[in-house]
Amino acid sequence: xxxxxxxVYMPVAILMIVAALLVVGAxxxxxxxxxxxxxxxxxxxxxxxxxxxxSAWSHFNIRFYVVGxxxxxxxxxxxxxxxxxxxxxxxxxxxxxGLVLVEILIFLSVLISxxxxxxxxxxxxxxxxxxAPKE
Amino acid sequence: MNDSIVSFLxxxxxxxxxxASVSAKIGFDATSLLTFVxxxxxxxxxxxxxxxxxxLGTYAERKISADLQARQGPNRVGPxxxxxxxxxxxxxxxxxxxxxxxxxxxxxxxxxxxCMVGVFATLAVLPFASGLMLTDLNIGVFYMLGVSSLVxxxxxxxxxxxxxxxxxxxxMRGAAQIISYEIPVTLSILAIVVLSGGLSMKTLVEGQLGxxxxxxxFHNPFTFIGFFVFxxxxxxxxxxxxxxxxxxxxxxxxxxxTEYTGMRFAFFALAEYVEVFVLCGLAxxxxxxxxxxxxxxxxxxxxxxxxxxxxxxxxxxxxxxYVVIWVRWTLPRLRVDQLMTLCWKYLTPIALFNLIGCSxxxxxxxxxxxxxxxxxxxxxxxxxxx
Numbered sequence: 001x002x003x004x005x006x007x008v009y010m011p012v013a014i015l016m017i018v019a020a021l022l023v024v025g026a027x028x029x030x031x032x033x034x035x036x037x038x039x040x041x042x043x044x045x046x047x048x049x050x051x052x053x054x055s056a057w058s059h060f061n062i063r064f065y066v067v068g069x070x071x072x073x074x075x076x077x078x079x080x081x082x083x084x085x086x087x088x089x090x091x092x093x094x095x096x097x098g099l100v101l102v103e104i105l106i107f108l109s110v111l112i113s114x115x116x117x118x119x120x121x122x123x124x125x126x127x128x129x130x131x132a133p134k135e
Numbered sequence: 136m137n138d139s140i141v142s143f144l145x146x147x148x149x150x151x152x153x154x155a156s157v158s159a160k161i162g163f164d165a166t167s168l169l170t171f172v173x174x175x176x177x178x179x180x181x182x183x184x185x186x187x188x189x190x191l192g193t194y195a196e197r198k199i200s201a202d203l204q205a206r207q208g209p210n211r212v213g214p215x216x217x218x219x220x221x222x223x224x225x226x227x228x229x230x231x232x233x234x235x236x237x238x239x240x241x242x243x244x245x246x247x248x249x250c251m252v253g254v255f256a257t258l259a260v261l262p263f264a265s266g267l268m269l270t271d272l273n274i275g276v277f278y279m280l281g282v283s284s285l286v287x288x289x290x291x292x293x294x295x296x297x298x299x300x301x302x303x304x305x306x307m308r309g310a311a312q313i314i315s316y317e318i319p320v321t322l323s324i325l326a327i328v329v330l331s332g333g334l335s336m337k338t339l340v341e342g343q344l345g346x347x348x349x350x351x352x353f354h355n356p357f358t359f360i361g362f363f364v365f366x367x368x369x370x371x372x373x374x375x376x377x378x379x380x381x382x383x384x385x386x387x388x389x390x391x392x393t394e395y396t397g398m399r400f401a402f403f404a405l406a407e408y409v410e411v412f413v414l415c416g417l418a419x420x421x422x423x424x425x426x427x428x429x430x431x432x433x434x435x436x437x438x439x440x441x442x443x444x445x446x447x448x449x450x451x452x453x454x455x456x457y458v459v460i461w462v463r464w465t466l467p468r469l470r471v472d473q474l475m476t477l478c479w480k481y482l483t484p485i486a487l488f489n490l491i492g493c494s495x496x497x498x499x500x501x502x503x504x505x506x507x508x509x510x511x512x513x514x515x516x517x518x519x520x521x
Contacts, residue, residue, distance in 0.1 A: 007139070010174050011139070011259045012256060015181075015256050018255070019252045026401075042233055057295075057298060064307055078325060085328040085329045087332075088494070088497055089333075092497060104494045105491070105494070108487060108491060115487075119480070125475075
C-alpha cells in the first residue's frame, strides 16, 4: 500500500499519445491522397444552400447558463462524495459506519434542498414561466 | 493494490526469466524498460481492437437496423457486407478536407482530437479480465468519469468552432445534455461505490459473484433501479437515440459535425461508437458482474481463466451494445424540454433516493445482498420450528 508506484499511470499517457497520433497520422496520410480543389462556395458555412447570414457567434439562450450553474453545484458535490463513499465499507467494519452515514446524509440534504429550491423556482423547467409562484 | 498487465505478467516465471536475460544482455536492469515496452504493445493492441470494434459497430448498427425494418442492409462489400466499414474508411480518407472560412481554425482542428483522446483514455481502466486490463488505477471509476467528460468539451468546441448556426445549436444542446446526464450517472456509480468500498475497477467487480444472483444489479432493490438510471444516463451521455438531440438530423441537419468532412467527421463517429462500447463495458462491470465467470470456472489455470473472463466481459458488453442499437431504432427522439425534465425531475431525484437507500442498506445490513439476508432469515425461521 505504502509503496506507491507511478508506473501504473504509464498506459494513460501512452493511450492519450497514441490516440492523438492516430488522428494526426490519418489526416497526414489523407493529405497525400485526397483532392484539393478549393472554391469560394465550398468554404462557406452550410445554411441550406443560401449564403450564410451573419455569424453564428451571437447571443444564446440564458437557460443554458442556468443548466450549467446547477450542473457545477451538483458535480462538485458528487466529486466530494467519492472519498466518503469509498471508505464507507471499511469504516462500517470497524464500527464507525454511523459517522459516514451521517456525513453522507448531511451532504445529500444540502443537495436535495438545492434541487427542491430550483424546482420550486422553476429553474428546472426548460421554458421558465415568469409568473410569480403561488403563495 | 495497483495492478496492471505488467504485474499480471510478472507472476509468470517465463516473464521474469525474459527480464533477467534482457538485463544481462544490455547490462542494466531492464524492468522499467520492459514495463514500458509491454505497456506500449498492450496499448497498441487495445487501440487497434477498439478501433475495429468501433468500425464493426457502424456495420452492426446498419445491419441490425435493417433487420428491425425488414430490409437487407449493407451486403455488397465482403461476405454479408462485413467489410463495409473498411470501404467507408477508404472513402472518408480520400475526401477533400474543408475547414470553413469563417471558422475558428485552431478549435476546429482540436475538437475531434479531444473527442478521440477522451474516449481512448478511458480504455486504460476498462476491466477486460482480471489480468488483461491495461492498468487498475486505485481511482479507476473516478478517473473514467473525469476523462470521459473531455468528449463533452470536444462536442461543444466542434459546434462552436464551425461558426455555423446548425453546429452552434447542436453543440449547445450537446453540452447541456452531456453535463446534465452526468449527474444521475455519477450518483448511480456512487451508490455502487458505497456497496463495494473502493474506486478501483477490480474492487468494484470482485465485490460481486459470477452468478447472476451475486451481481450488483440484483444486490438490493435500489441497485436494481440504479442500473436503469445509469443505463439511460449513459445513453444520453453518448448522444445515442432517443437522446441524439445534438445531431438530430430532422432538425439540425447534422448537428455539431455539420461542417466536418472526411476523416475529421470519421473521428467523431468513431469516438461515439467506442464510447458506447466503453459505457456498456462500465455498466457490465459495475452492475452485471463484469469479467467474473460463474462458479470461478478455470481457477488455477491462469490462461484459461483469463480467456473465460474476457469472454464473460465481452459477451455482457456486446449484449448491452445490442440493446443500445435496438433502443435507437425503436424509440422516437425526445424533445429538448422533455430531455431536461427527464434528467432533472426524474432521474436525478431517483438517483439521490437510490444513493440514500444504498447508504442505509450498507449501514443496517452491512452490505449483504438481499438473497443472503432472505436465506439467513429463512434458515432462522426453520431453526426456530425445530
